[in-house]
Amino acid sequence: MRHSIATVCLSGSLEEKMDAAAEAGFDGVEIFEPDLVVSELSPEEIRARADRLGLTLDLYQPFRDFEGVEESVLVDNLRRAEERFRVMNRLGMDTMLVCSNVATATVDSDEVSAAQLRRLGELAASYGVRVAFEALAWGTFVSDYRRAWRIVELADHPAVGTCLDSFHILSRGHDPSAIEQIPGEKIFFVQLADAPRLSMDVLSWSRHHRLFPGEGSFDLVGFVGHLVRAGYTGPLSLEVFNDVFRQTDTLRTARHARRSLTWLEDQAARERGDVSQLTAIAEVQPPAGIDYVEVKAEDTSAVETLLGQLGLTFRGQHRTKPVRLWSAGDVRIVLNEQHARDQAPSVAGIGLQVADAAASATRAAALGVRPVPRRTQEGEQVLTGFAAPSGLEVFVNDHDADAEPRWVEEFEHGGAPAAAPFTGVDHVNLVHTWSEHDEAVLFWTSLLGLQAPPQTEVASPQGLVRSQVMRSSDGAIRLPMNVAPATTATYPEHIALSCTDIVAVASAARARGLRFLRIPDNYYDDLRARFGLAEDHIEELRSHDLLYDRDAGGEFLHFYTPLVGRVFLEVVQRDDGYDGYGAANAPVRLAAQRRHQS
Structure with a gap:
């Protein structure tokens, strides 16, 4: 299928939006009328620009408040429409979106609305134009796509069809299966948008909170399946109103948008098992585990001290780079001082183990993900790398459960791997800006097939932190992503190491000189009240500055190291199927870190 995007999705001028859409790989654009009105280019110049860019101009939109009106109002509406048709002829466009009336409708009659659309169709046909009637979710009388289609049927004019918008259909909870009852040739256009599930009026929800496919809660894969079964062969087009996208870099957003359509079409093709109309790309390679985590800084010595105090082993210096490796069991931490002038310690990269790294590279290329070379x-291993939206470097490596990765052999003059209480990297907590978050969700889901459970919010001394965990279905990969408060320039990230005996780890770390975050006595009084723990258990937790949580599955114990630069370490012990992250303890940790730094 062809792919289009409404210019309303992007920031910048109409010219910049068209350039970005072409660069991102779109086939066409919808012209949002306000973008045309403020442009200095004439319709003829816009048409010529589209030709040069290889773009089609697919839809002129929106034409508002037409049907369900008295005759005197209709006459003026037809006058307005004719002016638009003249402009469309100059643009070389043949389809106009007509939204159901929200402001001037006074006649609630399908027959009247159909007769008025028929008159509009006659006028449109005289200009070689078609009109696509769309039911807005907040339309005065017509708010259901099924009713809009009945009106189009009654109009019975070749120049009158319908436009289906996923937001208007799915936000109202309407069953999209009836799309299959509409002849494909009468579906003149399709607009796609995802959205989170929110409890608010549908107009505000639409205007400010739409997302690109794969970032929200709507079943757009099923929606596209209904379109294909109906016989629709036109463009899949994005119409996303979102406060973030209207402020971010135009080309970056266009590429982000194009990736979402590639993902959606791939998912729909796989669900249908039919690629005659939909294009599938290389199959996703879900990560089986974390290969390594990279911390980068001009000076990583303070991080090395923490790793040694926790019981990790120094495995050596890389033979050609200023990079060192520390490990314990399946935990591998790479410390990188290369090209890091004036940089404080931060999480800079993550390695993931997959079944077929080459297939991941092929899929990434199809999704337009920027590659990162190693x-x-x-004699050194070549790893496949990609750049996440935050700049995090993600490398994938073919998984071998029975051996250490081959790249470990590139580190020299270190100690032999020793038995350790750590079982692996439990999770890596990452930070994104508010403008990167939705793009990051799509990156992890589309490229690596991670799941995105609902968001949570955590209060911190700096403000409210929005958090969402990207994870594999089996929990082998857990990447909590935090959106930092706008009031703070930097927000910490951390690496959590899992173990089977956290008391032993904490005791040994304290003996090696680790300075624990001091957890206040008030916290343990609160634990006693919330969970009814035995007094000796409370005292054991207090003596090691351990934090505690419990859910229906089991228990969770954890502690944190002090913050070094922008990174710290966490040690966790999950018992009896506990599946959370101790979110209730995050404010305690944040306050303790703040005290520790003051």
């Missing part, structure tokens, strides 16, 4: 010399 500079290698002779």
Whole structure:
């Protein structure tokens, strides 16, 4: 199928939006009328620009408040429409979106609305134009796509069809299966948008909170399946109103948008098992585990001290780069001082183990994900890398459960791997800006097939933190993503290591000189009240500055190291199927870190 995007999705001028859409790989654009009105280019110049860029101009939109009106109002509406048709002829466009009336409708009659649309169709046909009637979710009388289609049927004119918008259909909870009862040739256009589930009026929800496919809660894969079964062969087009996208870089958003359509079409093709109309790309390779986590800084010595105090082993210096490796069991932490002038310690990269790294690279290329090379010399392993929206470098490596990764052999003059109480990297907590978050969700879901459970909110001394965990279905990969408060320039990230005996780890770390975050006595009084823990258990937790949580599955114990630069470490012990992250303890940790730094 062809792919289009409404210019309302993007920031900038009409010219910039068209350039970005073409660069991102779209086939066409919808012209949002306000973008045309403020442009200095004439319709003829816009048409010529589209030709040069290889773009089609697919839809002129929106034409508002037409049907369900008295005759005197209709006459003026037809006058307005004719002016638009003249402009469309100059643009070389042949389809106009007509939204159901929300302001001037006074006649609640399908027959009247159909007769008026028929008159509009006659006028449109005289200009070689078609009109696509759309039911707005907040339309005065017509708010259901099924009613809009009945009116189009009654109009019975070749120049009158319908436009289906996923937001208007799915936000109202309407069953999209009836799409299959509409002849494909009468579906003149399709607009797609995802959205989170929110409890608010549908107009505000639509105007401010739409998302690109794969980022919200709507079943757009099923929606596209209904379109294909109906015989629709026109463009899949994005119409996303969102306060973030209207402020972010135009080209970056266009690429983000194009990736969402590639993902959606791939998912729909796989669900149908039919790629005659839909294009599938290389199959997703879900990560089986975390290969390594990279911390980068001009000076990583303070991080090395923490790792040694926790019981990790120094495995050596890379033979060609200023990079060192520390490990314990399946935990591998890479410390990188390369090209890091004036940089404080932060999480800079993550390695993931997959079944087929080459297939992941092919899928990434199809999704338009920016590759990141690993500079290698002779004899060094070549790893496939991609840039996440935050700049995090993600490398994938073919998984071998029975051996250490081959790249470990590139580190020299270190100690042999020793038995350790750590079982692996439990999770890596990442930070994004508010403008990167939705794009990051799509990156992890579309490229690596991670799931995105609902968001949570955590109060911190700096403000409210929005958090969403990206995870594999089996929990082998857990990547909590935090949106930092706008009031703070930097917000910490951390690496959580899992173990089977956290008391032993904490005791040994304290003996090696680790300075624990001091957890206040009030916290343990609160634990006693909330969970009814035995007094000796409370005292054990208090003596090691351990935090505690419990859910229906089991128990969770954890502690944190002090913050070094923008990164700290966490040690966790999950018992009896506990599946959370101790979110209730996050404010305690944040306050303790703040005291520790003051």
